Amino acid sequence: MxxxxxxxxxxxxxxxxxxxxxxxxxxxxxxxxxxxxxxxxxxxxxxxxxxxxxxxxxxxxxxxxxxxxxxxxxxxxxxxxxxxxxxxxxxxxxxxxxxxxxxxxxxxxxxxxxxPARMPVKSKLPSIISASLNIQPKEIYKARDYVLVYESEDDILALSPDKNKLEEIDLGQGGIVCTAKGKSADFVSRFFTPGASVFEDPVTGSAHCSLIPFWSRRLNKSEMLAYQLSARKGVLFCKDIGERVNISxxxxxxxxxxxxxxxx
The missing domain is CATH 3.10.310.10 (Diaminopimelate Epimerase; Chain A, domain 1)
Structure with a gap:
């Protein structure tokens, strides 16, 4: 074959x-x-x-x-x-x-x-995740993924989670998305997947199923530009349309x- x-x-x-x-x-x-x-x-x-x-x-x-x-x-x-x-x-x-x-x-x-949109709800951070983070988030939410909200884009860039500590937690199909308001974009993010062969996902479209409705309400706008700040970098054009999201x-x-x- x-x-x-x-x-x-x-x-x-x-x-x-x-x-x-x-x-x-x-x-x-x-x-x-x-x-x-x-x-x-x-x-x-x-x-x-x-x-x-x-x-x-x-x-x-x-x-x-x-x-x-x-x-x-x-x-x-x-x-x-x-x-x-x-x-x-x-x-x-x-x-x-x-x-x-x-x-x-x-x-x-x-x-x-x-x-589909996946609006995250307020949650608590497992101690294993908290202990792995060199910078603690301001707010914690959860949908499929944990959504950790930070003060600034600089915090997102400075994040360096301890991969070895995170190997102790099983998030199933989910991951950890860290996000903040952007400087030249509406919002920025990075995405980490404990236990996966690729620890930091370069660009995560599915995580934006949660990020788009979250930031749409936070920023009071339906169309947004998003950057994922991995080493490879990604550009996502986002639109909140209620129960669905557009990611382009x-x-x-x-x-x-x-x-x-x-x-x-």
Whole structure:
């Protein structure tokens, strides 16, 4: 068996920026252990697989450890592959997923993700997370992810969580998103995933399902610009539309290759 593999940088318009994902189109599902093994072999934070089902695509996202219920940058990467490499004629791509139906609107090299909103609520910080942080947050919220609100963008840049301490906590599919008002953007963030092979995620679209409604209410505006301040950096154009959020950005293809599965 031979499969195409696309390596795409998402939420960026330049190579080596944003968040890389591997995209693998399938005609039918392979066994889950095989999907996990492919993801491990790719050695990126996320590999996304999809199959055509009627007028939609059934999409699944995997880290090298687990299947995820939602992933923004890999969905954007998948839409980029469907549109640019598979020559999809429509401008709206519909996905069926563990998080329900998702939409991506395509325009040139810009992709608008239509995702569910996940408004975080006030919470308490587990002592393990608190002990791992070199700077303590001002406010603590929780949705799928812990949302830690800081005083300034400088605090976000200065964060250096203790990865070893955080390995003691299991957040399932969630992570820790640290955020603050931005200087040249409306808000900024960084995202950490305890126990994952990639500790700091470069750009996390799914975390913005919580960040967008949170900052929309805090800033009293529905359209916002967001930066994720990882080493690779990401740019996200955000819109709060009530029970849904729009997250848009660019994508560029780094490589196209083939996977051979003759001996599995």
């Amino acid at each position: 031979k499969l195409k593999k696309y390596h795409v940088d998402a939420f960026t318009n330049t190579l080596f920026g944003g968040n890389p994902a591997c995209v693998i189109p399938l005609n039918e599902w392979l066994a889950d252990p095989v999907l996990i093994d492919i993801t491990k072999e790719n050695n990126l934070a996320e590999t996304v697989f999809f199959i055509p089902v009627g007028d939609k695509f059934h999409i699944r996202w995997f880290t090298p450890e687990i299947e995820m219920d939602l992933c923004g940058h890999a969905t954007l990467a998948a839409a980029h592959v469907i549109k640019k490499h598979l020559n999809y004629k429509g401008n709206v791509i519909r996905f069926a997923s563990l998080s329900g139906e998702l939409f991506v609107v395509c325009s040139e090299d810009n992709y608008v993700l239509d995702f 950005g660019n994508a560029v293809t780094y490589s196209v290759g083939e996977i051979y599965l003759d001996n599995i």
